Amino acid sequence: MRDSSGVTPQDLGFTFEDLVQLAEKHRQIDEHHVTVGGRLCRALPIVEEANARVKEYVEKKDVEAPSGIELWEKIKENARRIKKALGMKEEDWNSFSGQLRFAINSLDELMKVVELPDAAYKDIREVTKHYRMRLTPYYASLIMPGKINDPILVQCVPTREMIDNAGIEIPPVAADHSPARLIDQFYPRVLTIKATNMCAMYCTHCLRIAHIGKKDRIYSREAYREALDYIKQDTLIRDVLITGGDAFILPNDMIRWLLGELDKIDHVRMKRLGTRIPVTSPMRVDEELLDILEESNDIKPLRVVTQVNTAQEITPVSREAFKQISKRVSAVMNQAVLLKGINDTRVKMWKLCETIHEAYIRPYYVFNCSFRNPQFSHLRVPVEVGQDIIESMYGNISGDAIPRYIATAGGKIPLHRTNVVRRENGNIILRKPWSGEEVAYPDADPEVYANDKYAFARYWK
Numbered sequence: 001m002r003d004s005s006g007v008t009p010q011d012l013g014f015t016f017e018d019l020v021q022l023a024e025k026h027r028q029i030d031e032h033h034v035t036v037g038g039r040l041c042r043a044l045p046i047v048e049e050a051n052a053r054v055k056e057y058v059e060k061k062d063v064e065a066p067s068g069i070e071l072w073e074k075i076k077e078n079a080r081r082i083k084k085a086l087g088m089k090e091e092d093w094n095s096f097s098g099q100l101r102f103a104i105n106s107l108d109e110l111m112k113v114v115e116l117p118d119a120a121y122k123d124i125r126e127v128t129k130h131y132r133m134r135l136t137p138y139y140a141s142l143i144m145p146g147k148i149n150d151p152i153l154v155q156c157v158p159t160r161e162m163i164d165n166a167g168i169e170i171p172p173v174a175a176d177h178s179p180a181r182l183i184d185q186f187y188p189r190v191l192t193i194k195a196t197n198m199c200a201m202y203c204t205h206c207l208r209i210a211h212i213g214k215k216d217r218i219y220s221r222e223a224y225r226e227a228l229d230y231i232k233q234d235t236l237i238r239d240v241l242i243t244g245g246d247a248f249i250l251p252n253d254m255i256r257w258l259l260g261e262l263d264k265i266d267h268v269r270m271k272r273l274g275t276r277i278p279v280t281s282p283m284r285v286d287e288e289l290l291d292i293l294e295e296s297n298d299i300k301p302l303r304v305v306t307q308v309n310t311a312q313e314i315t316p317v318s319r320e321a322f323k324q325i326s327k328r329v330s331a332v333m334n335q336a337v338l339l340k341g342i343n344d345t346r347v348k349m350w351k352l353c354e355t356i357h358e359a360y361i362r363p364y365y366v367f368n369c370s371f372r373n374p375q376f377s378h379l380r381v382p383v384e385v386g387q388d389i390i391e392s393m394y395g396n397i398s399g400d401a402i403p404r405y406i407a408t409a410g411g412k413i414p415l416h417r418t419n420v421v422r423r424e425n426g427n428i429i430l431r432k433p434w435s436g437e438e439v440a441y442p443d444a445d446p447e448v449y450a451n452d453k454y455a456f457a458r459y460w461k
């Protein structure tokens with residue numbers, strides 16, 4: 001017997017008996033020391049049991065929570081209809097300036113693109129006297145006609161509840177946390193600069209609804225200077241978030257200048273930009289902007305933090321924008337808001353997290369919708385519902401697609417359930433989030449931990 005290189009087992013010093021023994025050994029164990037019996041009787045049933053946990057999700061995900069990629073044909077059809085209704089040319093649609101120029105700001109414009117019952121139009125006319133409405137034609141094309149409470153529609157068109165709910169307004173705590181113009185500071189080493197109050201679209205669940213105001217504002221260089229001076233003198237600050245409003249609403253020159261100024265401050269070690277524009281108007285992400293991001297990221301890490309609340313918001317166009325951004329920055333992360341009917345089931349939230357993960361975005365936070373704004377209390381979801389949803393992801397989807405669940409109440413407070421159940425005979429009893437099964441986990445021995453004569457230290461007196 002010769003192999004293809006002409007070598008026989010005898011050449012390698014194997015006898016026939018050796019070969020028989022080897023074959024027998026391989027029949028019983030493989031490289032991971034798994035017996036054939038173990039594989040068939042134990043490992044395969046365990047995989048089957050795991051598969052059962054995601055069965056319902058896999059069956060429902062594309063029906064209950066279709067992505068904008070799956071809906072793309074319908075979205076393109078919507079886009080054609082909206083372009084025509086608003087009198088937009090192809091180049092208007094494909095440019096950010098076109099998207100802003102043709103943004104839907106009034107009921108009359110909305111009526112051209114979204115069909116709703118008359119009573120709804122009447123209420124919208126009333127609400128928009130108090131709250132600002134603006135949606136980009138692109139974002140409007142994601143709305144599925146005829147779908148009751150379409151998750152895109154609910155996020156961008158203000159409803160009756162916003163005035164009905166308006167009770168006692170709880171002032172934003174941020175008012176007490178602004179040590180300098182444009183700055184919000186809760187933490188010693190991270191702060192935010194609110195660089196603008198503008199967004200390409202105004203969300204009905206906006207935490208900064210009061211700040212978003214009636215008038216668009218980009219601030220003067222003088223205001224930015226004051227913010228930068230504050231950051232300069234506080235040497236503890238290492239991470240600066242440029243938010244708004246929406247950071248990508250700023251002109252490229254301004255973004256370049258702001259990032260450049262931050263990069264010049266020695267103790268500022270990294271930056272973040274907060275933007276929803278790749279979701280609401282991905283045409284904004286042009287080559288010049290991408291170059292600016294890369295240039296700054298080369299100096300010190302830059303992350304882009306976005307807000308995607310449903311898989312429906314990820315289309316081939318927004319996915320491409322996120323892909324391009326992800327090539328130029330150190331991370332693209334998502335901060336979703338948990339919203340009633342929009343992403344408040346396991347299927348919808350898992351689908352959101354998997355879809356953005358596949359669009360080069362890492363799920364970072366899921367916020368329980370704020371109690372401070374009565375305008376959108378009708379969109380709030382109980383804390384426990386969110387806990388169930390987030391905990392259900394452990395063990396079932398990739399770990400880096402599982403966001404942290406957060407309440408905002410004077411800073412971000414984690415809402416996760418503990419999986420440490422109790423202590424028992426020196427063990428900690430842990431609960432597996434995906435099955436509820438309890439396991440004993442031996443803790444580190446406190447005596448061994450207290451001994452500092454370990455590793456190489458044992459050789460010294």
Ligand SMILES: *Cc1c(COP(=O)(O)O)cnc(C)c1O
Nearest residue numbers: 184185186187190191192241412
């Ligand atoms: C969210 C936020 C931050 C950043 O918090 P991280 O947990 O680091 O993401 C910092 N400052 C303010 C005022 C914030 O609202």
Ligand code: SF4
Nearest residue numbers: 199202203206245276
């Ligand atoms: S993009 Fe952000 S800041 Fe702008 S309206 Fe929406 S939630 Fe508010």
